[in-house]
Amino acid sequence: MADEPWNSKALFTMTKVAEDLGMTKGAVTRLAKEGRIAVYENPTDRRQKLVDEEQVKAAITPRLITTYATRQAID
Numbered sequence: 571m572a573d574e575p576w577n578s579k580a581l582f583t584m585t586k587v588a589e590d591l592g593m594t595k596g597a598v599t600r601l602a603k604e605g606r607i608a609v610y611e612n613p614t615d616r617r618q619k620l621v622d623e624e625q626v627k628a629a630i631t632p633r634l635i636t637t638y639a640t641r642q643a644i645d
Contacts (some may be wrong), residue, residue: 581610583621591626601629 582590584598598621602609608630612618 579622580624582623583612584609584619584621587621587623587626590620593626593630598626601626613614 585595585600587593588598590594598607601607602619602621607621607625610620612620
């Protein structure tokens, strides 16, 4: 994760990002605990945690692990 200043990104609360992406807040929290997304403290409310929605989208995008050609080579 890049060390960009928090104010150079469009950050939203975990709850809003979860709602926008059709996830639960727990799922977003789990991504943060796994270190897959960065979490920022809201400077106006320290209890509130902020995340970059694009980073969450990237973390939940399926990754290709095998291809048909790879599978044929294994068999």
